[in-house]
Amino acid sequence: MTKTTFNPTRRGLLMAGGAGLLTAALPSYVAAQGAPIKIGFQLHRTGIGASYGRWYERTAQAALKLINDGGGINGRPVEILFDDDATDPARGAEVVDKLTQSDGCEVVMGTLFSHVVIGSAPRAAELKVPYLVCSEGYHVASGMLNRWTLQPGITDVRSQISAMAPWVSANLGKKVAMIFPDFAFGYDHRDFFTAAMVAQGGEVIAQIAVPPTETSFTKYFAQIPAETEVLYHVMVGPGVLTFVKELGEFYGSGAKPQMFGFIDSLEAVDTATPGLEFLEGTHFWEAHNRVKPADAGEHEAAYRAAVGVDDNGASVSDAADVATYSHMFSTWETLFAIKAGMEASGYAGPADRQKFVEAMEAMTDMPYGIERPQGAKVFNGKTHQVFGSQNISQVQGGKLVRVHQTLMEDGAYPDAVDYTTMSF
């Protein structure tokens, strides 16, 4: 048997090396007038956030179509480049890198899961690329991230909770047991809801953390104290259906506490699924009502038609494909916020990225419109966080029906950071 070996000459090596250097030195994109504005989208296409990713992509595509039909941004067509972060922080940072450096995107937007956002934001700051997240977590407004990271499309958990805790304590009970995912997003729930209940004269008597990759939940339910008046539950990941089903089995036909859940526990899950009958009469937070309320705003129908969702919150082409309706509007609203920011800053290319962030920081009032189907919002440029109103729904006849809507000021809290004083 003969063996061929790799036997390079010195000249060959030098030439190959030189060619490599030349390729690396080539500009990765050439900005030209009239060329499309590329927006990178860090997407949970796979991994534990996949059900969100599926709907985030559809919603962003629908918003993109509307923007392009209206003439694009600054007279230029817009293009979105989706890239899968596998709902993984390390991969998330790589995706930000790739979208910015290799694909030549002007800004990067998208992702939901807080550990991915927290893992990716430092890379965005290093690359000095605006990073617009749709993650709900308090990590933006807390000052944990940086000047390049903004959240203009969805209210953060701290504000959501502050707005709803008074209603929970007044209507459901004072002694609360909490079940939440064992990572940053869940800790926001734990910390701020506990504090908000104490402020209302209530008490959180148990805090039960569940890893988001968990597949079996009964063992956690056993830790719910018997004297619990209200069970506060929020769960994420592919196991949410199992979570609610096992919760139903656990209480069965016996006595059960009042329940207040974040719709996260049921996102992409049909409320009429067999085994979920026990949810009848329980309450949920919803940012955006899955079942179209009778008094919905004038743009609700157009938004639903654009993203392909029926009045029950399921895909128009497949009634079993339930939307992540209370979260996906954030990608739509973020895209329109990017449009507004680019127009205000006269954005022309990557050299204007800093001007774009400054224009975003200058935003305040964001009125209700087709750009903001979830409702009017106010943007706080100092904390890089947007604030809107929240809904509390009750399961009635297997459907989520809105019973209360909070005011924007209900969710106010003092600023924890002023990003505008930080350097770029």
Added chain:
Amino acid sequence: MAFGPFLLLALMEGLVTAAVLALAASGLSLLFGVMRVVNVAHGAFFMLGAVLAWAVDSVVPAPPALAFLAALVIAPLLVASLAAVADGLILKRLNYDPEATIVATIGLLYMIQQATLALYGPNANPVTAPFELRLQFPWFGYSGYKLFVVVAAALVLLALWAFMTRTKAGLIMRATQVDRTMARAFGINVDRVYMGTFALGAALAALAGVLIVPIQQAHYLMGGDPLLLSFIVVIIGGLGSLRGTIVAALIIGLSDGVISMFFSPTLAKIIATLLVAMVLVFRPQGLFGAKA
């Protein structure tokens, strides 16, 4: 909840964990015992069983019970054939070299996982349980199907034991396990025994996947935890020992149930892993394993 009911629930949950673990780990243990192959793709076979159960469930236009019965037969058979093919195409060509097969089965794991992701998608899909039965205790409700899983796993393990000790095929497998060269000298086709063993081990993992899917939902990443726990179980029980595997599965499953409930699930995992380390240090052959 009072101590009594609390313990009852902990033990029931632990028993379900133990049953599924025993099934999955016995396949892993069999592979190692007979073939000396550490199969890292075992979790992928488990996942494939669950995903195929979903596929059968959505294709067969029958009531849930019948569709589930069909899945119980079809999914392990399909996974077993895939394993047999993988054995012929990959493991046999590596001469079952211990190090090479570890790397090869890591590759197999990724191939199966990514193929599932491409064909089945990233979503978790539920499979209807064959029957709806909720046991209502005075303190809590419990799924009747979960107890069925325990019974079914016990029956399968009993059948496996009978197969290994009472049939000619089992005798041949045990002979190959004891001395491969001598078995060959007696005219046993060792290659075929290996292929059959690999297929049987994969089928056991797939069966565990089918049984668990009405409780958990089918998802392409679901094989990770069972793989880790199966390794823990076979290391504690002793690689290659069916009895050790079952005893270890009971220890790990029940302690997981009880510790998870009285303390925390994270602590249960920590203790299980610590136990493995202790076993490896003080009794490397495992509780019931033969000295190498």
